[in-house]
Amino acid sequence: MTQSIVVQVGQCGNQIGCRFWDLALREHAAVNKQGVYDEPLSSFFRNVDSRYDDPANIPVGSGKGKVKSLKARAVLVDMEEGVVSEMMKGPLREVFDFRQHITDVSGSGNNWAVGHKMYGPQYREQLSDVIRRAAEFCDCLQCFFVIHSMGGGMLFAC
Template sequence: MAQNIVVQVGQCGSQIGCRFWDLALREHASLMSSTNSKKCIYDSSLSAFFRNVDESKNTSLPYPSPLRTLKARAVLVDMEEGVLRSILSSPLRDLFDGEQFIRDVSGAGNNWAVGNRFYGEKYRQMLSDEIRRQAEQCDSLQSFMLIHSMVS
């Protein structure tokens, strides 16, 4: 089955993204409980948005395999670290590793030009590298899902 990479940008993108990840985990948990399965299996439906990682060997496991540690196929971008810090203190913190966060401390102050010209130039390579790293961990990359806010 094909995999998808979620790119969450800005405060709104990160907040909506957290709701997405929470819902995806709840949906899969309800499917597992409805089948009365005692064994949790990493299958093709989970592989669409998650990687199954054996942390002792630091390797991704193929599907089907026993469920170990789920990591989201995501890149989170925000130039003010408040929302990203709240994600790291939430129940979803184990879904992400430190490399998936691209952040700064000051923020663009909702000014598109500052975000585009200053932070865009500063973090373009880091963003490109992280998206490439996520894509290389896919067997069959299907799409990118961009979650962000546009103000008119």
């Protein structure tokens, strides 16, 4: 059982990422009508017991356990908080762990140099910590998916 972490960067990355999570949930629901937390679902989602402040992971086990509360294996990064805020108000808000977000208020103004030179050094350690935390929840980390645009101001993570 391998897991993947999706790192969504900038406005474009977060908008496409939001569509990805919606589609992943709908496709799995179409195949898995019993609501079971199985290996395919565990590739991109954690099944957690959300009764605690720091939700406890529920392992796949036999693959017959029910879904309790899904959390996406995702890191959301944007220096302009608008898109991430909209996602957190939308229908998928419960899927994202608020501790896996890195946002700022001002933004890069679609200027790659600002994102690379200003926000990169400023958020490098926080980004590393958030990605490390996401990786620690994986039993067997297979890969990272990085979703971002090819232009604009948020290419600092590369």
